[in-house]
Amino acid sequence: MRKIWDIHGGVHPPENKAQSLGRGIEPAGIPPQLIHPLSQHIGAPAAPVVEVGQRVLKGQMIAEAKGFVSVPVHAASSGTVVAIELREIPHPSGLSAPCVVIDTDGKDEWIDHSGVDDYSALDKPALLNLIRDAGIAGMGGAGFPSAVKLSTRDDAKIDTLIINGTECEPYITADDILMRERADQIIAGVKVLQHLIQPSEQTLIGVEDNKAEGIAALRAAAEGSSIEVVVFPTKYPSGGEKQLIQILTGREVPSGGLPADVGIVCQNIGTCVAIHRAVTHGEPLISRVTTVTGDACSAPGNFEVLLGTPVDYLLNLGGFHKEQCIRLVMGGPMMGFTLKDTSVPVVKTTNCLLAPTKKELPPPPPAQACIRCGMCAEACPASLLPQQMYWFARGKEYEKLEDHNLFDCIECGACSYACPSNIPLVQYYRASKSEIRKQQQEKVKSEHAKARFEARKERIEREDAEKEARRKARQEAAKKKATAGLDPVAAAQQKAAASDAGKDPAQAAIEKAMAKRSGNAPEESDDEKRARLQKAVTTAEKRLESASTKLEEARASDAANLGALQTAFDRMTEKLGQAKEELAQFLSAESQQTETQNNAADPAQAAIARAQAARASAAEQSPLEKAQQLVASLEKRLEKSEQKLQEAKAAGSDTADVLEKSTTTLRDKLESARGELAQRSDSEAPTEAVAATTDPAQLAIEKAMAAREAAANMSADEKAKKALESLESRVKKTREKLAEAEAGGADTVDVLRDTLAKLEEKLAAARDTAS
Amino acid sequence: MAFLTVSSPHAHGPLDTATVMRLVLLSTLPGVFALSYFFGFGTIINILWASALALGMEAAVLKVRKRPVGFYLNDGSALVTAVLLGIALPPASPWWLIAVGILFAIVFAKHLYGGMGYNPFNPAMVGYVVLLISFPVQMTSWLAPAGSFDGSLLGPIDAVMRVFSLGQVDAVTMATPLDVLKQNDSLLIKDLWADSTQFGSLAGVGWEWANVGFLAGGLYLLYRRVFTWHAPVSMLVALFVMSALFYDGGSSASGGSPMFHLFSGATMLGAFFIVTDPVTSAVSNKGRIIYGACIGLLIYLIRAWGNYPDAVAFAVLLMNFAAPLLDHYTQPRTYGHKTTPRKGEGE
Ligand code: SF4
């Protein structure tokens, strides 16, 4: 027997599962109208790609994913799009949201689709894309895009894949019936996940012991595979992701963390079936199994229902008696939410429609005083002190609430269930959480405003300093020219030496100015400073990235730590902002300086350099990185000397020969450096192969290099044209972004405006030279 | 018909506060029965009079505080306080004594602190201690148990007459076994036992059965999950351990046998009906173990070396003081956290 762990607390509400298990899964058929909300998942809503009046086929994508944390939506049957408009959607808030409405034609005509023959031949990104394009989002409740959940960071070592077949909520039997009838599909889906995740130790399917039949079916289907079905005592809420992880492995997901932090990836049974269908048959997620139950239904059961089917259509199949039903719950009696009316559609997360009578789930009696009996604490699976949190929530003592780990509350409702005084505890926690989140957002907003103000002030100061520096530099240069009827080669050398040391007069002036402002000791050289700043930015970016994934996932699971994560996220954003600001200041000062001596700064070059530095600072420098840097710096030098050579040639100067020579040497050096780099990349490939493709810095480098190469093969005219084009497209993009930001009232408006102005300037200049 | 829009959870457990209180009241019956069997109808009259007073005062205070009277009376907590005080007072105590006790319990200890759920001290015990300090004579005149004297026990009429001073009622009072043991400094326990008529097989005649009765009621409540085992068990264990340590085989200086202590005085009543009062005890299980153990310890210390023969009320009140502190230091470790929250941080 495998060891299983116990979770703290928990309650044993009457299971009420037998009612809906009398029959097998029945097809719900095609309703006359399908309503497809664009947001049935956590993350950005999908964007419609069909038009009103258009005929669509079953399985056709009608809205595409927008952004990383998003999934597309597909038509569940063939028919005509009759509206794209706001409709009421099933959501605790009772909000309306944009939906694609399809009048079905009853033909149920499929779009061309086919699965992959051998998914093991697909690599991870391809498989993930497939899963994402099939519109699959967690079907156990929260609806987090599965592909996002499955794209674990490469450095996260996943040893355990857990499939959640717990279904601990009373009444719901959708997963149970799937196990009984479609165990093969579940196991097939799990195998896809195994291939995708490559768990190094084990793959476990956790099921509560009240599902004997399902367990037997799963075990039979899993025969001969490395998948183990683990059975544990029934207790609510064993099916919470964190709780299940604790039961099966004894590990606790750290507060504010993800299962991946303890080497675990968790997926739901229903999701496995959807993944199997998507991969093997090419079917997107357009239907699911939903339980219809409750005493107000005379024919409770499980239905294979097309997504988008109106709830009343489905309820009628279950023999719904509206007049007997006191409240209509989507989900289970512990965590489900009530629907105001029956016109809302079934969505990807709809696992149950519960229509209880008044006798079955009577309206809550008025709350009595808390008698501090501690039954809530006894029941809490997160080992919180609900009664204390209740006092604090009532007193609006938000800090104390956070001290008492309010955000670790998973809103399972066990405490409210147990409370003899009928206090709606969870309601208090929800309200407090959203209040705290609101406050945090406001705080962040005001801090951003402050930061913006200060950034502007600093920019003005900086610009003054730079002007002064440039003026001095000009004077200096004039002086030099005057003093020296020198051999021009020597002069060039001198200049090169000066710039090598990073001590040309303009720069020195800037440095001084900057040192004075930032109060930094002037010992720090430019390179050091740049590296330091860039490092700060990259680390901040990295952190922000991971914080944002965590945040999204937490949102998905509506997790307890959302507040903490939000704070962390906001802090990160702020830090990143600061770091970027600093870096930008520095870089602009620096580029100004290079521009004074070298007017045509190559953007590709800059990108390479930046990316390089970012990468270098992101990790301990490996030989590979050193090689990359060498290549980059050689490229820079080569470019400069090429330019000088051209100038010299154009001017018919006698230094041309010398320059020619040095350029050739440089080119040779660069070639050999490139060769070494290529080799190193190869030799380090096994460990870095995956990383390389995903590392944004690396990608940037590659892109920039490619651009450079392309540029090198172009004539001057072409180059100019190309530059013009790219500038134009950048201006356009920035304009779009700005418009978006303005529409959304985003904080980035100012920054974008700045950028746009600068870009337009450049564009004007480029047009001048081109014409 | 519009559907209800309420937030989850939609299901609710079987226990509600009124049910809890009813269960508690029900569970006192075996003990009350034993008391009445051995000491006459005095306890029952105590309880009835106390209950009437408690309900009246509770209603009056609620009215003054402009709270819905019916709603709060329904929770049964005033009744529980009255019953517990009625049991704790000597059978057929004077009516005014009971009235003063209830006044302090309901008005002062409960409502002046904010009412149900807000009171830091157990109301019944506050009432009891106030009386014990103010009226030591009345509070220590316990009736003699059946069989220990010639004559009959108080019948219902006699008890009422005695409570309300309606006429001369003969009643034999006697020192309680705990008292006797305390006063004893010459006899071996064995001889003391043989010497006094009020000692039974485990402890005092009547007392042992009353304790058995409350134990039975308590076990029933445990079975119904009205409270957890932590506080009562740890209290009994602590008391047992202390009395075993100082038993010394039964010399004249002995503190009495462990069994004697477990089944004497208000031990079982305290363990299952007072210590388990949710409002005034510690909240977490760990906290409750410490809370119960400290009470057991204090009970023994006061019984053996204090000025009062029984000590449950004092011990409980002392620990009521400490409960918030215990709560502070016994916060459970939240899932996913390495350490317990706020340890060592000031309130
Ligand atoms: S269960 Fe209810 S009454 Fe008991 S302590 Fe918790 S909140 Fe208070």
Ligand code: SF4
């Ligand atoms: S809702 Fe929150 S506080 Fe209540 S039992 Fe669940 S996790 Fe604990």
